[in-house]
Amino acid sequence: MVARNRDTKRIRRLLGIFPVVALLGPRQSGKTTLAGQLHADHYFDLESPADQILFDAPQRALGPLRGLIVLDEIQRNPALFSLLRVLADETVDRRFLILGSASPDLVRHGAETLAGRIGFHYLGGFSLEDVGHDSAEQLWIRGGFPRSFLAEDSETSRIWRDAFIQTYLERDISFYGVSLPPGALRRFWTMVAHYSGQVPNFSEIGRSFGVSDTTVRHYLDLLEGTFTVRLLQPWSINVGKRLVKRPRIYVRDTGLLHALLGLTHRRDVLSHPKAAASWEGFALEQLVGIIGKRSEELYFYRTHAGAEVDLLWEKNGRLRAAEMKLSDAPRMSRSMHNVLQDLNLDHLFVIYPGERTYPMADQVTAVSIRDLEICRGAAGA
Ligand SMILES: Nc1ncnc2c1ncn2[C@@H]1O[C@H](COP(=O)(O)OP(=O)(O)OP(=O)(O)O)[C@@H](O)[C@H]1O
Ligand SMILES: [Mg+2]
Numbered sequence: 207m208v209a210r211n212r213d214t215k216r217i218r219r220l221l222g223i224f225p226v227v228a229l230l231g232p233r234q235s236g237k238t239t240l241a242g243q244l245h246a247d248h249y250f251d252l253e254s255p256a257d258q259i260l261f262d263a264p265q266r267a268l269g270p271l272r273g274l275i276v277l278d279e280i281q282r283n284p285a286l287f288s289l290l291r292v293l294a295d296e297t298v299d300r301r302f303l304i305l306g307s308a309s310p311d312l313v314r315h316g317a318e319t320l321a322g323r324i325g326f327h328y329l330g331g332f333s334l335e336d337v338g339h340d341s342a343e344q345l346w347i348r349g350g351f352p353r354s355f356l357a358e359d360s361e362t363s364r365i366w367r368d369a370f371i372q373t374y375l376e377r378d379i380s381f382y383g384v385s386l387p388p389g390a391l392r393r394f395w396t397m398v399a400h401y402s403g404q405v406p407n408f409s410e411i412g413r414s415f416g417v418s419d420t421t422v423r424h425y426l427d428l429l430e431g432t433f434t435v436r437l438l439q440p441w442s443i444n445v446g447k448r449l450v451k452r453p454r455i456y457v458r459d460t461g462l463l464h465a466l467l468g469l470t471h472r473r474d475v476l477s478h479p480k481a482a483a484s485w486e487g488f489a490l491e492q493l494v495g496i497i498g499k500r501s502e503e504l505y506f507y508r509t510h511a512g513a514e515v516d517l518l519w520e521k522n523g524r525l526r527a528a529e530m531k532l533s534d535a536p537r538m539s540r541s542m543h544n545v546l547q548d549l550n551l552d553h554l555f556v557i558y559p560g561e562r563t564y565p566m567a568d569q570v571t572a573v574s575i576r577d578l579e580i581c582r583g584a585a586g587a
Contacts (some may be wrong), residue, residue: 208352210240210336213329216498217244217303220325221274225294226302228280228316231329232433232459233378234370236352237305238278240329246303247273252282264289274301281308281381287319294323308381308432326500330433331355331459333495339576342559346488347472349461360471367465371395378432394425395457398435399466402457403483405440405450405508426455434458436491441505441518445548448510456487463487486530489557489575490517493528496578497521513544515554524552528573528581531558536572546570555581 217240220227229237241249248271250257259267261283268275268289280286290302306312316324331350334342348354348363351370357363375388375395397411408419408426415422429435438454457463463484469475475484494504499519507527508514517528527545529536536556546554546569554570563577573580 207239208332208336208356210236210332212333212335212495213240213327214243217327220327221301221303224323224325225300226290226304226316226320226324228312228324228326229303229305229329230312230326230433231307232351233307233374234351234353235307235329235331235433237307237329239352241276241278241303241305244274244276244303246276247271248275250275250277252277252279260286268293272299274303277302277304280304280306281312284312284315287315291319291323294320307378328433330491330495331461334492334575334578335496342575343472346460346485347464347475349459349464351459351461354461363461364465364470367461371462371465374432374434379428391425391428394422395429395434396466398426398429398455399457399463400480401455402463402480403454403487405452405454407452434462436501438504438506438517439502441507441549447513447548450508450510454506456490458487458491460484460488460491482532485532485559486516489530489559490528492575493517493530493557493578493581497582507545507549509544509548511544513541513548515541515545515549518549521552525549526552526555526581528555528557531556533558534560536566538567538570542570557581 217227217229229241231237250260252260264286277286293300313326332345332352332355333350334345337345337355345355349367354363354366357366375392379391394415397415408422412419412422426435426437430437434457436456436458440449440451440453442449457466464475467478467480469478475481497519503519505518506516507518515527516530519526527549529542536558542554545551551569555573556566556570557573557575557578559575561574561576563574563580564572566572
């Protein structure tokens with residue numbers, strides 16, 4: 207069993223603050239397994255016929271319970287949120303950990319109904335910290351879904367991911383009331399994979415796909431809402447430059463990205479034109495996991511004049527940025543100088559796969575992917 211200490215620690219901390227904690231993530235990311243390691247006092251699975259009582263008489267079932275109560279697959283009965291609100295306000299020793307794999311409704315219902323009483327934690331695949339840096343390349347090539355990462359060989363891993371994609375398209379997605387032919391969404395998702403790391407023009411995608419850009423937007427929302435795609439919003443505070451205003455997209459799990467691109471082995475990935483974009487997306491997801499910000503608090507920056515940086519976030523009221531580079535020894539570029547100037551950055555981190563972390567310039571550090579933690583720490587680390 208792979209230990210997930212960072213997640214366990216954060217969930218425990220949230221449980222110490224909020225009466226309800228939501229553990230959200232894509233299907234098969236390990237939510238149920240992780241919840242099982244928290245030694246809950248009671249466990250209910252809303253997909254299990256045995257726990258039908260949570261639909262029939264939830265108050266009777268939950269009211270008398272004390273301690274840590276896990277409600278798995280909460281998306282099956284969002285009506286429970288109003289009951290949770292009542293129970294959360296009782297001053298008794300009771301905490302709820304709710305697990306779900308559908309973000310849009312869950313987050314909206316949860317945040318609205320349980321305002322101030324709920325904390326959220328995202329659980330994606332394994333992180334570098336979970337698997338150890340010596341397995342970094344395997345994590346990149348296979349992605350972080352436990353079954354994919356731990357598969358006995360590359361082929362088995364790929365077969366698992368293909369099946370995951372199939373199930374997602376044929377079953378999971380229909381749960382959101384989407385009446386979309388699975389073939390269309392698959393082609394769309396594959397197209398997104400080809401654009402991963404880029405800032406695509408929705409109308410252009412729509413045209414090549416034979417749908418309107420509103421439909422493109424709708425498909426993307428769906429993929430984002432189920433945690434399979436990340437949409438990074440452009441930094442939009444006026445800096446007196448002409449800015450790119452469209453979001454940047456990533457397939458979040460590089461294992462799924464590679465499966466969508468038809469890549470199985472390390473050599474396939476390394477020789478593919480998307481290799482650098484894939485590694486950069488991988489590093490970005492790892493970094494996001496470490497700085498612990500929500501999607502809405504993350505940006506990228508790009509001007510029409512060509513200055514650009516992959517990730518921007520605020521720390522103590524100042525802006526930090528990170529640029530991902532699949533390179534042996536990253537160097538200062540014009541774009542980096544421009545970004546430092548335009549944004550009055552607190553610090554720029556240049557993340558790369560090498561082993562050494564070293565200063566590149568004033569306020570710029572080349573950071574080995576092994577040392578990502580420093581991006582969270584004190585300025586000028
Ligand atoms: N930490 C871990 N170490 C090893 N294997 C794991 C770990 N976490 C999960 N797995 C394996 O990954 C698979 C999926 O895990 P789990 O059922 O916990 O995911 P889930 O997020 O609850 O999925 P679903 O959304 O489908 O309910 C299982 O086969 C489980 O044994
Ligand atoms: Mg589960």
